[in-house]
Amino acid sequence: MQRHLISAADLTRDDAVLILDTAEEMARVADRPIKKLPTLRGRTVVNLFFEDSTRTRISFEAAEKRLSADVINFTAKGSSVSKGESLKDTAQTLEAMGVDAVVIRHSASGAPYRLATSGWIDAAVINAGDGTHQHPTQALLDAFTMRRRLVGRDAGLGQDLAGKRITIVGDVLHSRVARSNVDLLHTLGAEVTLVAPPTLLPVGVETWPCAVSYDLDSTLPKSDAVMMLRVQRERMNAAFFPTEREYSRRYGLDGERMARMPEHAIVMHPGPMVRGMEITAEVADSDRCTVVEQVANGVSIRMAVLYLLLGGNEPAVAHPSPSSESRTTEEK
Amino acid sequence: MSKTLIRGAKVLGGEPQDVLIDGTVIEAVGSGLPTEGAEVVEADGKVLLPGLVDLHTHLREPGREDSETVLTGTRAAASGGYTSVFAMANTFPVADTAGVVEQVWRLGQQYGYCDVQPIGAVTVGLEGAKLAELGAMYESAAGVTVFSDDGKCVHDAQIMRRALEYVKAFGGVIAQHAQEPRLTEGAEMNEGVVSAELGLGGWPAVAEESIIARDVLLAEHVGSRVHICHLSTAGSVEIVRWAKSRGIQVTAEVTPHHLLLTDELVRTYNPVYKVNPPLRTERDVMALREALADGTIDIVATDHAPHPHEDKDCEWAAAAMGMVGLETALSVVQETMVDTGLLDWAGVADRMSFTPARIGRATGHGRPVSAGEPANLTLVDTAYRGRVDPAGFASRSRNTPYEGRELPGRVTHTWLRGKATLVDGKLT
Numbered sequence: 001m002q003r004h005l006i007s008a009a010d011l012t013r014d015d016a017v018l019i020l021d022t023a024e025e026m027a028r029v030a031d032r033p034i035k036k037l038p039t040l041r042g043r044t045v046v047n048l049f050f051e052d053s054t055r056t057r058i059s060f061e062a063a064e065k066r067l068s069a070d071v072i073n074f075t076a077k078g079s080s081v082s083k084g085e086s087l088k089d090t091a092q093t094l095e096a097m098g099v100d101a102v103v104i105r106h107s108a109s110g111a112p113y114r115l116a117t118s119g120w121i122d123a124a125v126i127n128a129g130d131g132t133h134q135h136p137t138q139a140l141l142d143a144f145t146m147r148r149r150l151v152g153r154d155a156g157l158g159q160d161l162a163g164k165r166i167t168i169v170g171d172v173l174h175s176r177v178a179r180s181n182v183d184l185l186h187t188l189g190a191e192v193t194l195v196a197p198p199t200l201l202p203v204g205v206e207t208w209p210c211a212v213s214y215d216l217d218s219t220l221p222k223s224d225a226v227m228m229l230r231v232q233r234e235r236m237n238a239a240f241f242p243t244e245r246e247y248s249r250r251y252g253l254d255g256e257r258m259a260r261m262p263e264h265a266i267v268m269h270p271g272p273m274v275r276g277m278e279i280t281a282e283v284a285d286s287d288r289c290t291v292v293e294q295v296a297n298g299v300s301i302r303m304a305v306l307y308l309l310l311g312g313n314e315p316a317v318a319h320p321s322p323s324s325e326s327r328t329t330e331e332k
Numbered sequence: 333m334s335k336t337l338i339r340g341a342k343v344l345g346g347e348p349q350d351v352l353i354d355g356t357v358i359e360a361v362g363s364g365l366p367t368e369g370a371e372v373v374e375a376d377g378k379v380l381l382p383g384l385v386d387l388h389t390h391l392r393e394p395g396r397e398d399s400e401t402v403l404t405g406t407r408a409a410a411s412g413g414y415t416s417v418f419a420m421a422n423t424f425p426v427a428d429t430a431g432v433v434e435q436v437w438r439l440g441q442q443y444g445y446c447d448v449q450p451i452g453a454v455t456v457g458l459e460g461a462k463l464a465e466l467g468a469m470y471e472s473a474a475g476v477t478v479f480s481d482d483g484k485c486v487h488d489a490q491i492m493r494r495a496l497e498y499v500k501a502f503g504g505v506i507a508q509h510a511q512e513p514r515l516t517e518g519a520e521m522n523e524g525v526v527s528a529e530l531g532l533g534g535w536p537a538v539a540e541e542s543i544i545a546r547d548v549l550l551a552e553h554v555g556s557r558v559h560i561c562h563l564s565t566a567g568s569v570e571i572v573r574w575a576k577s578r579g580i581q582v583t584a585e586v587t588p589h590h591l592l593l594t595d596e597l598v599r600t601y602n603p604v605y606k607v608n609p610p611l612r613t614e615r616d617v618m619a620l621r622e623a624l625a626d627g628t629i630d631i632v633a634t635d636h637a638p639h640p641h642e643d644k645d646c647e648w649a650a651a652a653m654g655m656v657g658l659e660t661a662l663s664v665v666q667e668t669m670v671d672t673g674l675l676d677w678a679g680v681a682d683r684m685s686f687t688p689a690r691i692g693r694a695t696g697h698g699r700p701v702s703a704g705e706p707a708n709l710t711l712v713d714t715a716y717r718g719r720v721d722p723a724g725f726a727s728r729s730r731n732t733p734y735e736g737r738e739l740p741g742r743v744t745h746t747w748l749r750g751k752a753t754l755v756d757g758k759l760t
């Protein structure tokens with residue numbers, strides 16, 4: 001593992017499997033009456049949120065608290081803090097306070113990278129979503145959810161997602177979730193297909209390690225998991241597509257389309273879901289839809305990442321996993 | 333007046349000769365010129381060029397004196413071998429009246445490091461809506477001949493047409509910053525594989541090319557001169573080449589950084605690489621070099637864009653766009669054009685002095701190195717190699733992408749009308 005988690009692309013296959021395995025151990029803690037480990041006692045973690053995201057912040061906070069870390073929440077939405085120098089100023093303040101890890105969410109792509117590499121701060125940096133760039137813990141929790149559902153909870157330990165066919169549908173252009181997932185799922189051996197209108201696919205997508213299709217219907221029968229991305233209504237005004245109705249018809253997931261998926265296939269969504277546009281209530285409420293599990297898995301994944309980045313050399317809870325040996329050899 | 337003898341310099345890269353300066357002019361060029369009464373500058377092996385002319389400099393005064401002033405900017409220019417710079421109009425207030433351009437011009441005269449030729453805004457306040465008083469700026473003491481809304485594009489086709497037509501009355505030229513505004517909304521770097529990966533808003537090549545295509549057609553239609561600022565794409569080169577083959581009066585410039593750097597560097601998210609137009613791909617860089625060599629691109633211009641440290645020491649999205657360039661331009665041109673065999677030193681003199689002076693009608697600059705001409709000269713130690721250390725810059729700002737990079741060549745002396753502004757690499 002590297003010292004920071006900035007991009008899903010930075011993770012090797014063994015790193016990623018180690019995180020998933022560690023998260024599996026962390027998930028067991030959630031089943032206990034006292035959901036707390038002493039692991040990060042005396043360590044300080046700051047949640048530095050320059051962009052609003054209650055869900056992600058709460059998920060990190062829960063993870064930090066379950067590991068007994070001291071938690072500082074710094075929310076800096078809007079106001080003067082959107083000015084450039086304040087990221088540096090804030091970083092230096094945190095540095096002076098001796099924090100061990102910074103979980104950062106920022107509207108500017110690359111802000112966590114700058115924080116980690118500019119010498120402003122010495123703490124471990126965890127990217128909790130930056131602009132349209134990356135959201136690596138989201139990709140990890142998605143992969144964790146897929147592995148549990150498609151490979152199996154215990155059968156999945158030490159395993160990747162080799163050969164699984166994952167379809168990601170919607171606004172790929174503006175989605176850090178899509179970027180992170182393509183990187184991580186490819187590393188884990190899955191076959192990814194992006195489905196979107198051409199206006200919502202980035203220039204250069206042909207160089208990504210995935211397939212691209214404009215047609216959802218032909219892709220569904222070949223999918224083990226279908227991940228629906230959120231489509232913001234304002235994209236319509238910016239002429240990315242003509243109308244909401246047309247978008248739903250061509251790229252929305254309804255019951256009829258879900259029926260074309262294989263029996264075992266799951267439906268995923270990074271949330272928050274806006275029922276109607278990209279996903280119908282019927283699909284969202286079906287037991288093939290993993291949205292609620294994804295939220296729970298998010299806490300386990302974030303616990304695993306914090307634990308591993310903040311120097312967890314031993315398995316967090318249980319016995320050594322088979323991959324811990326390969327990890328030391330892969331370490332750079 | 334004092335005399336200076338520059339001994340054994342390779343004039344425009346040719347055979348070693350002596351050049352004798354008497355007062356403000358070159359008295360003689362030849363071998364074995366007498367040294368009596370002259371201060372001798374040993375120039376053995378060095379290349380002597382006409383003083384460089386930069387058609388595209390941002391001096392920031394008035395209004396952003398924390399970034400640069402006419403004094404610090406002209407000292408940087410002298411350090412880089414320049415004797416004339418054209419100062420862009422995007423100051424505060426905007427240089428859109430005779431009063432502002434005269435002020436800037438006078439400051440240049442007063443300090444005496446480098447002539448400053450102001451560029452006038454095309455439209456009032458650079459707002460793109462209403463023509464500025466182009467004629468009044470031409471008739472002012474500054475004698476403005478180049479007009480530009482640089483920093484912004486004159487995107488309204490009708491305003492662009494009128495501006496091109498209007499300046500014909502006094503032989504002016506419109507220098508266009510070609511950037512289609514709608515296609516570059518939210519743009520932060522070159523649109524392509526790297527921007528897609530980094531999640532940074534893309535600035536597509538077509539946003540530059542479509543404006544250039546439109547403007548050369550407008551220039552043809554009204555029979556006027558258009559100059560295209562900082563070409564950055566292979567497609568732009570093709571359009572200019574086509575326009576020239578049709579006889580359209582178009583000239584074009586390329587910056588040193590677009591001859592050397594690519595968008596791969598943006599992977600560092602280091603805002604020192606954030607510039608407008610953005611760094612493009614290797615393919616674009618190669619096309620620009622070839623076009624400069626074959627004359628499709630007429631000149632090198634620095635687009636020297638100083639910014640204070642705090643405007644760059646932040647995250648990419650918040651950072652200002654631009655790089656300083658006056659003090660490294662010649663080195664980058666040597667590396668990319670001379671050391672690669674694409675251009676000889678006579679070619680460099682053409683692209684960095686003769687032709688920019690001709691485009692901007694800077695009559696006292698870009699003259700041959702021969703007897704009777706104004707002694708605007710630059711002496712270059714072309715054998716030198718060293719790492720760029722911005723701590724030594726004369727510019728008030730240090731936002732260079734070359735910090736720590738090894739580059740060839742070093743300007744050792746600069747003379748402005750016979751007066752040394754730079755001696756042994758030190759400003760006078």
Ligand SMILES: [Zn+2]
Pocket residue numbers: 482483484509561562608609
């Ligand atoms: Zn410009």
